[in-house]
Amino acid sequence: MYIIIYIHNKPVYLCDRLDSKLEQLHHRPDTIFIDELGTHSIKAMLREIALPEIHCGIFLHPDLEALKKAFFKKFEKHVAAGGLVLNDRKEILMIFRRGFWDLPKGHIDEGETLEACAIREVQEETGIQALEIIKPLTITYHTYEQGTHHILKESHWYLMSTPADSQLIPQTEEDIEQIEWVASEKLEAYIAKAYPSIRNVIQGYIENHTSQP
Template identity: 60%
Template sequence: MQIKIHTHNKVLYLCDQPNDYLKELLHHPETVLIDELDMHSVKAMLRELTLPEIKTGIFVHPDFEQLKNAFFRKFEIIRAGGGLVLNESREVLMIHRRGFWDLPKGKLDEGETIEACALREVKEETGLSQLELGAPLLVTYHTYEQGTHHILKESHWFQMRGTATEQLVPQTEEDITNIGWVAPVQIAVYKELAYPSIVDVLDAWAQTS
């Protein structure tokens, strides 16, 4: 098993066994490997990822759940749901927020299913009401600081169907300043101005197309 976590413009992989891609990364001098799990190793990995010469961390332990739990305990976990919405022309709905191109998503409310959260947040952020929930696409992870809190956001992404005939209304109170349908041939341009986790979602969608 394996998960990918974006943290401060670096990438950390947690896994029980490196795949071929990670084995290749291990040959790079900017990659750090930790393969022991104890009370100090999680802090050691986080410290290594603050070094300017390090770009990638690989944390390996045969008990993946134990490794994941040990790492996640260092953070406040926030779960979120979002959608990659396609219209009749297979254009992707993208929003512009705080200087980056993004996909609609938001935090899970208490007692809410992650599917209901994803649909609600996409509707609220885009103004779309005619949405059809499709298959799960990907779960992304990224960390950030909020005051003195260390946050790890776990975002569950779903494929969705919408219609280009509906009026798009960006949710300005969520700092969304632009919204529009993007043709697949234009996606590469938008990825250059998107968060790394959003690039992962777009790449996952491209692999299913």
């Protein structure tokens, strides 16, 4: 089992064993592999993953929860929630902001549930009001810098539905320039211009929902 954290848009796999995929990555010369848990090894991973010649990192430890806890302590964690929204034609709602295609999401408010946050953020960023949560999809992790703060964002994603005729209003104060319904045959071009974590959400949905939402 593993989780992926995107650091500098590169995947770092925290795992308790190496499956076939991780075994292949392990043998690549541009992969950083660490199997000793400690402050020095976490710092080494964060330093090495920033190097331009490095593709990804693998951090192996038999206790995944202990590894996750130790790794996350290096960051200030922010929790967010959002949605992969489908219409009646099974098209996916995508937004364009800051040069990338994205999915609507945002930070959770104090006292708010994850589901309520996901609905609110989709409504605010897209203008859609008639939303229904179908089920949870996945959780993604990525890091970024905010001044002197090292932030790890934990985003909870939900599969949602809405009528195809829902009015779309981009939230321009959040730098959203466009909103589009994207048919499956056109998705590849859009996710090629999306963040890696967003690609994972969409590709995971496609792989697991080939015949039903």
